[in-house]
Amino acid sequence: MSPVKAMNVLIVGSGAREHALCWAVAQSDRVQSVFVAPGNGGTAMMGGKVRNVLLKATALDDLLGFAVDNDIDLTVVGSEVPLELGIVDIFRAAQKLVVGPTQAAARLESSKVFSKEFMLRHGIPTADYHVFRDAHAASSYIGSPETLFPLVIKASGLCAGKGVFIVSGKEPALMVIRELFEDRIFGDAGNEVVIEEFLQGQEASVFALTDGTRYRLFLPAQDHKRIGDGDTGKNTGGMGAYCPAPIVTPEVMQKVEERIIKPTLKGMAEEGFPYTGFLYVGLMIDGGEPFVVEYNARLGDPETQVVLPLLKSDFIAALQASVDGTLDEVSFEMHRKSAATVVIASGGYPDHYETGKTISLSDDIAEMEDCMVFHAGTACEGGQLVTAGGRVFSVTALGQTLKESIDHAYSIVEKISFEGAYYRTDIGTKGLSI
Ligand code: AMP
Ligand code: GLY
Numbered sequence: 001m002s003p004v005k006a007m008n009v010l011i012v013g014s015g016a017r018e019h020a021l022c023w024a025v026a027q028s029d030r031v032q033s034v035f036v037a038p039g040n041g042g043t044a045m046m047g048g049k050v051r052n053v054l055l056k057a058t059a060l061d062d063l064l065g066f067a068v069d070n071d072i073d074l075t076v077v078g079s080e081v082p083l084e085l086g087i088v089d090i091f092r093a094a095q096k097l098v099v100g101p102t103q104a105a106a107r108l109e110s111s112k113v114f115s116k117e118f119m120l121r122h123g124i125p126t127a128d129y130h131v132f133r134d135a136h137a138a139s140s141y142i143g144s145p146e147t148l149f150p151l152v153i154k155a156s157g158l159c160a161g162k163g164v165f166i167v168s169g170k171e172p173a174l175m176v177i178r179e180l181f182e183d184r185i186f187g188d189a190g191n192e193v194v195i196e197e198f199l200q201g202q203e204a205s206v207f208a209l210t211d212g213t214r215y216r217l218f219l220p221a222q223d224h225k226r227i228g229d230g231d232t233g234k235n236t237g238g239m240g241a242y243c244p245a246p247i248v249t250p251e252v253m254q255k256v257e258e259r260i261i262k263p264t265l266k267g268m269a270e271e272g273f274p275y276t277g278f279l280y281v282g283l284m285i286d287g288g289e290p291f292v293v294e295y296n297a298r299l300g301d302p303e304t305q306v307v308l309p310l311l312k313s314d315f316i317a318a319l320q321a322s323v324d325g326t327l328d329e330v331s332f333e334m335h336r337k338s339a340a341t342v343v344i345a346s347g348g349y350p351d352h353y354e355t356g357k358t359i360s361l362s363d364d365i366a367e368m369e370d371c372m373v374f375h376a377g378t379a380c381e382g383g384q385l386v387t388a389g390g391r392v393f394s395v396t397a398l399g400q401t402l403k404e405s406i407d408h409a410y411s412i413v414e415k416i417s418f419e420g421a422y423y424r425t426d427i428g429t430k431g432l433s434i
Helices: 016-026 041-046 060-069 080-085 087-093 112-121 135-143 170-181 250-270 304-310 315-324 363-367 402-413
Strands: 007-013 031-038 050-052 074-077 129-132 151-155 164-167 193-197 202-210 215-217 226-228 232-235 240-243 277-286 289-296 338-345 371-375 378-381 384-387 391-399
Touching: 007 016, 007 060, 007 315, 016 031, 016 041, 016 304, 016 315, 016 371, 016 391, 031 060, 041 050, 041 371, 041 378, 041 384, 060 080, 060 087, 074 087, 074 315, 080 087, 112 129, 112 193, 112 250, 112 289, 129 135, 135 170, 135 193, 151 170, 164 170, 170 193, 202 250, 202 315, 215 250, 240 304, 240 402, 250 277, 250 289, 304 338, 304 371, 304 391, 338 402, 371 402, 391 402
Parallel strands: 007 031, 007 074, 031 050
Antiparallel strands: 129 193, 151 164, 151 193, 202 215, 202 277, 226 232, 240 338, 277 289, 338 391, 371 391, 378 384
């Protein structure tokens, strides 16, 4: 047998999710180097195989040029914007292997109208909805006596997680419609608007890695989207997560596979857009019945920071199998542990916040077992680590139980400080009461 070629891997993105991707990929003996474009302060400090590349995640031609010039064997796309721009299409056209969906398949995330109509065509459980393309029609619907509140109003295009409004009555609903169609707060991303039924229940996220037909499932996770304890205040990119989420029982997972994952992959293939890469299914679970709240065309952030550390098998082998069409042959084992991640954010996030704050990290973190401090908005300036974004760290810890992983994660959070640092104090507690 010829020896396996040492691989060069490129990761596209700059958040804690991409730091976790680098961490997982770099563990494999078969990986020689990991480049991350543009990466962050944490990936800059990893050393060894890992190096940041000063290219934006949206500079597709430059990224392809880098991949060709540096003999990159596999590219993994972390964030949604390059997927919507068609990074997978241009890499494939140049015969470069890449993990992610094509631009057409990524519409499951980049167009809520496409995803809702797709689910309707294929009988996939989701909230009832209507699509509107002008303010007049949307306002008439809102004003109709048959319309019940609360309602959920969504801009169809990508809005960095800010395009969803839950409205309790007619007046706030009409205001959102004016903002979307008249003030155009999201530009073209708000040209089409979905208005849907409000779903009750608890949310969870399920991720599949797929080659278009075959798929493997990671353990289910739960995100904490609101800024404040007790799920209060504004929506954020996610303030923490834990995995596995007990709300997703084996019975629920079975329903998710049969009613959602399988028909989604089959439907996309039948319609001529085979879905490849990571499929994120955002669920609402009500009385043991799963409904799709949203699809994303990538892994979640912060869910990745708890899902990947629980994967026992070689991650890069699974990624390689997903592009070779051998996913059903590869090992995909999980650790029998729990993981929790607590996001430390800049004071003021998700609204205005300051950056450039000096960060202090206690030295003993490096020696602690079963913990990973994933960086998001950090930068290295003259050898000093400083804040550079809204979400700054995602502090992950493992434990034999969920409680142990939560306590462990918070004990590490206390060892990190910068002016204005903010975090939720109740990450994972919902999972303890199930
Ligand atoms: P999305 O970007 O579609 O995931 O929506 C962002 C968040 O809004 C979700 O994570 C839910 O918390 C909430 N949400 C979206 N759609 C609904 C719905 N139909 N019913 C209840 N909550 C929803
Ligand atoms: N955690 C939510 C997301 O990644 O979209």
